[in-house]
Amino acid sequence: MSAITSLPQTAGSVEAMKPEKGYISVKDFDFWYGTHQTLFKVNMEMPEKQVTAFIGPSGCGKSTLLRNIKRMNDLVDGQHHQGDITIGNDTIYHPHLEVTSLRKRVGMVFQKSNPFPKSIYENVVYGLRVAGVNDRATLDAACEHALRSSALWEEVKDRLSASALGLSGGQQQRLCIARAIAVKPEVLLMDEPCSALDPIATGKIEELILELKKEFTVVIVTHNMQQAARVSDLTAFFYLGKLIEFDTTLKIFTNPSLKQTEDYITGRFG
Amino acid sequence: MNNIRHFEIEIAELKRSLVGMGNLVEQSLSAAVDAILIPRVDAREEARVLEERLDSMDTAIEERAHRIMALQHPMISDLRLLISALHICSDLEQIGDLCESIAKRATWIAKHSPVENPKHLEELARLVKEMIHGCLEAFVSSNTELAKTVITQEDHSDDLTKLCYESIQASMARTPEKIREYTHLLRAVAHLEHIGDIAVAIAEESVYVHKGQMIRHHHEDLR
Ligand SMILES: Nc1ncnc2c1ncn2[C@@H]1O[C@H](COP(=O)(O)OP(=O)(O)OP(=O)(O)O)[C@@H](O)[C@H]1O
Ligand SMILES: [Mg+2]
Numbered sequence: 001m002s003a004i005t006s007l008p009q010t011a012g013s014v015e016a017m018k019p020e021k022g023y024i025s026v027k028d029f030d031f032w033y034g035t036h037q038t039l040f041k042v043n044m045e046m047p048e049k050q051v052t053a054f055i056g057p058s059g060c061g062k063s064t065l066l067r068n069i070k071r072m073n074d075l076v077d078g079q080h081h082q083g084d085i086t087i088g089n090d091t092i093y094h095p096h097l098e099v100t101s102l103r104k105r106v107g108m109v110f111q112k113s114n115p116f117p118k119s120i121y122e123n124v125v126y127g128l129r130v131a132g133v134n135d136r137a138t139l140d141a142a143c144e145h146a147l148r149s150s151a152l153w154e155e156v157k158d159r160l161s162a163s164a165l166g167l168s169g170g171q172q173q174r175l176c177i178a179r180a181i182a183v184k185p186e187v188l189l190m191d192e193p194c195s196a197l198d199p200i201a202t203g204k205i206e207e208l209i210l211e212l213k214k215e216f217t218v219v220i221v222t223h224n225m226q227q228a229a230r231v232s233d234l235t236a237f238f239y240l241g242k243l244i245e246f247d248t249t250l251k252i253f254t255n256p257s258l259k260q261t262e263d264y265i266t267g268r269f270g
Numbered sequence: 271m272n273n274i275r276h277f278e279i280e281i282a283e284l285k286r287s288l289v290g291m292g293n294l295v296e297q298s299l300s301a302a303v304d305a306i307l308i309p310r311v312d313a314r315e316e317a318r319v320l321e322e323r324l325d326s327m328d329t330a331i332e333e334r335a336h337r338i339m340a341l342q343h344p345m346i347s348d349l350r351l352l353i354s355a356l357h358i359c360s361d362l363e364q365i366g367d368l369c370e371s372i373a374k375r376a377t378w379i380a381k382h383s384p385v386e387n388p389k390h391l392e393e394l395a396r397l398v399k400e401m402i403h404g405c406l407e408a409f410v411s412s413n414t415e416l417a418k419t420v421i422t423q424e425d426h427s428d429d430l431t432k433l434c435y436e437s438i439q440a441s442m443a444r445t446p447e448k449i450r451e452y453t454h455l456l457r458a459v460a461h462l463e464h465i466g467d468i469a470v471a472i473a474e475e476s477v478y479v480h481k482g483q484m485i486r487h488h489h490e491d492l493r
Pocket of ligand 2: 063
């Protein structure tokens with residue numbers, strides 16, 4: 001009998017530790033939209049090839065911080081920041097850093113899946129084409145790999161040239177994940193990626209996240225406490241632009257240090 | 271916010287049912303203790319009736335806890351509370367069984383020859399009753415200090431049990447023709463001690479609920 005050795009591995013890593021130095025480091029980070037300060041002295045170390053979840057009430061700044069990791073707030077009028085964010089050893093605000101090269105290292109998946117009105121194939125290889133890759137064999141291989149990694153290949157391999165808009169919501173979301181990972185980023189950011197999906201599609205994405213963390217450092221924003229508990233290794237609780245508590249998911253969901261965290265998770269907030 | 275209020279009501283009702291079951295267990299324990307101190311032939315029947323009521327309360331509490339878990343997805347301390355409520359419920363059910371067994375033995379003794387009770391039996395019985403009352407009170411009113419008191423009472427109950435055993439063994443040696451009566455008495459004392467142990471487990475459960483600190487099996491540091 002090989003039953004025991006073939007048992008699946010535990011999903012979230014119960015042994016997760018809060019690292020001294022993470023792959024993504026946020027240091028004394030303040031952020032303003034114009035005069036409105038939305039993040040206050042945030043410090044956190046997100047470990048490599050682990051899943052970090054951001055939780056907290058609406059408007060507490062989760063998306064703002066997530067978008068900053070990819071410098072997606074650059075175009076917002078009047079935005080400014082203090083402090084630093086580093087990925088690997090590189091500050092994302094280095095004056096000589098090309099924002100486009102940073103953006104290649106960081107993939108993002110949004111709450112509402114946003115496929116382009118093009119074929120499934122072209123959606124997946126979009127980032128590669130933008131980067132100048134045109135060799136058909138390379139694109140084919142990358143497309144298949146990304147679709148396999150996003151657990152979509154079996155469902156679409158026979159209709160790669162069909163419009164992406166003909167896919168279901170759950171499939172579109174996995175397509176967006178495929179598009180994000182086709183360019184082989186190091187970091188994958190997900191902002192409420194399952195909020196528009198049914199439990200089955202959600203389950204697929206959650207399984208996928210646990211697979212993806214073998215290759216990527218994942219940060220996910222979610223309002224679904226069970227989801228944060230299921231998929232993440234570390235959980236950060238934000239409130240009014242401040243990082244209130246950040247610890248292993250096991251700790252946050254069994255015995256958080258602060259009452260405020262517990263009150264939020266158990267729905268007693270306010 | 272509506273939802274959470276509903277949850278609080280469910281939890282309050284669950285606690286109330288547990289208190290109800292606890293009261294019945296205390297009643298059952300008192301009856302068993304009285305019966306062993308002054309053996310009566312009707313003790314067994316009385317205990318059986320109480321035991322049946324405890325069984326149906328146990329089922330009702332389990333169903334309620336299960337329903338809350340399935341529908342409300344409790345987290346952190348709410349989850350701990352429910353898990354503990356289930357443990358405590360089956361602990362209480364077990365105490366009910368032990369009380370019934372004590373009553374049966376009392377009835378048997380009453381139907382045969384009278385025995386001489388150990389000098390410390392009454393004190394042991396009083397202590398165990400106090401421990402049961404204390405652990406349930408500690409659970410319901412989140413009183414960790416009281417829980418710790420119950421936990422530390424275990425040593426005293428062990429000592430009294432040992433004294434009772436010695437006394438029963440001496441009686442057995444003195445009156446070998448009553449060896450069966452004394453064996454029943456010995457078993458009844460063992461049940462009492464066991465009930466005290468369960469009180470300690472419930473007290474540990476209540477510390478776990480309120481502090482999130484698992485102390486079952488290793489509470490040496492409390493002493
Ligand atoms: N482009 C913007 N310009 C000005 N203010 C903004 C902008 N985007 C967000 N804000 C404000 O910044 C604060 C934080 O918003 P953010 O979107 O980061 O919250 P969130 O935690 O992601 O909330 P939700 O859970 O609702 O998505 C809010 O007060 C919001 O109104
Ligand atoms: Mg947001």
